[in-house]
Amino acid sequence: MRWNADGLVPVIVQELGSNDVLMFAFMNRDALEATLARGEAVYWSRSRQKLWHKGEESGHVQKVREMRLDCDADVILLKVEQLEGIACHTGRHSCFFRALDAVGDGGPRWVEIDPVLVDPSRIYRK
Amino acid sequence: MRWNADGLVPVIVQELGSNDVLMFAFMNRDALEATLARGEAVYWSRSRQKLWHKGEESGHVQKVREMRLDCDADVILLKVEQLEGIACHTGRHSCFFRALDAVGDGGPRWVEIDPVLVDPSRIYRK
Numbered sequence: 001m002r003w004n005a006d007g008l009v010p011v012i013v014q015e016l017g018s019n020d021v022l023m024f025a026f027m028n029r030d031a032l033e034a035t036l037a038r039g040e041a042v043y044w045s046r047s048r049q050k051l052w053h054k055g056e057e058s059g060h061v062q063k064v065r066e067m068r069l070d071c072d073a074d075v076i077l078l079k080v081e082q083l084e085g086i087a088c089h090t091g092r093h094s095c096f097f098r099a100l101d102a103v104g105d106g107g108p109r110w111v112e113i114d115p116v117l118v119d120p121s122r123i124y125r126k
Numbered sequence: 127m128r129w130n131a132d133g134l135v136p137v138i139v140q141e142l143g144s145n146d147v148l149m150f151a152f153m154n155r156d157a158l159e160a161t162l163a164r165g166e167a168v169y170w171s172r173s174r175q176k177l178w179h180k181g182e183e184s185g186h187v188q189k190v191r192e193m194r195l196d197c198d199a200d201v202i203l204l205k206v207e208q209l210e211g212i213a214c215h216t217g218r219h220s221c222f223f224r225a226l227d228a229v230g231d232g233g234p235r236w237v238e239i240d241p242v243l244v245d246p247s248r249i250y251r252k
Binding site for chain 2: 001010012014018019020021023024036066067068069070071072073075077088089090092095096097098099100102108110
């Protein structure tokens with residue numbers, strides 16, 4: 001495996017079954033080892049500069065079912081079972097809830113096409 | 127949209143229909159505009175430092191059917207129709223052809239689980 005200059009590897013997170021792409025994150029070596037040890041996704045939070053056990057606050061844990069590596073050995077594809085079916089901090093199923101609408105007036109623009117399933121204030125109230 | 131410090135945005139490429147994740151690449155602003163203008167994926171090649179019209183040599187063009195943006199507005203999900211069904215330069219369907227085998231002797235290791243569909247020497251012989 002190849003780590004980037006910051007010691008990180010990009011991780012694409014895909015839901016087992018639906019094959020929906022849920023989110024995109026990074027792991028460092030510690031995060032990868034913690035993920036393997038727990039069987040649940042642990043990322044490296046670049047904003048908080050610390051390990052982030054996904055779902056530790058929200059309960060939206062990701063059970064790891066399969067891990068794949070790309071041809072250049074520098075990107076991981078994580079296939080997960082997403083608890084509660086919500087991966088995004090906005091309370092949506094997937095972080096990729098905006099689609100490009102290229103045909104409207106005024107040129108291309110991003111429009112929200114997936115619903116909020118749970119109000120974020122209810123997810124993080126603890 | 128937010129571009130990273132290098133003026134790039136990571137792009138996850140997913141096949142329409144199967145929902146298989148095919149590859150991972152980057153776009154700069156020119157690549158994004160070229161992609162929208164052509165209706166086919168154009169990336170920024172970091173190794174060659176130039177625009178890369180995917181399939182320009184191999185014929186394995188990606189017809190763009192949908193473009194999505196994540197909650198942080200810094201990752202693109204591209205849904206494509208993959209010509210010839212081959213995205214990887216190794217002649218495989220997807221670049222993510224290695225899976226982690228965590229149960230074998232000697233600890234976790236990556237094993238190739240997807241077949242080569244076309245010999246790469248036949249793809250790039252031109």
